[in-house]
Amino acid sequence: MTTLAGVSRATFYRFDAERTPAVKDVDLRDAIQRIALQFPAYGRPRIAAELKRQGWKVNHKRVGRILREDNLLCLRKRKFQATTDSRHGFQVYPNVSVRPTPWFPNLPDSVFV
DSSP states (O other), X not given: OHHHHTOOHHHHXXXXXXXXXXXXXXXXXHHHHHHHHHOTTOOHHHHHHHHHHTTOOOOHHHHHHHHHHHTOOOOOXXXXXXXXXXXXXXXXXXXXXXXXXXXXXXXXXOOOO
């Protein structure tokens, strides 16, 4: 058959339409994108678990690859934690260790407040 077409055997198998489908995982990509848009904080493990709940037989590594290819990153929301209460009634003292004074510290552990 390759001799009739005038191509080598390697070229024939390289471009076989049945062996390399043009569109792969379209339904799976659609399901992953729907889950990622519905739950923006879901990452690879949660999306894989949700797909398994929906009846898909899918590996977490495959889900991660599709997420990477489609650039669907997990949004992380970090809570801002204030460590200083600036609204207090106490007197605020100046920071004397940053001003150049005659006794400006030049050694470590030489200023104690």
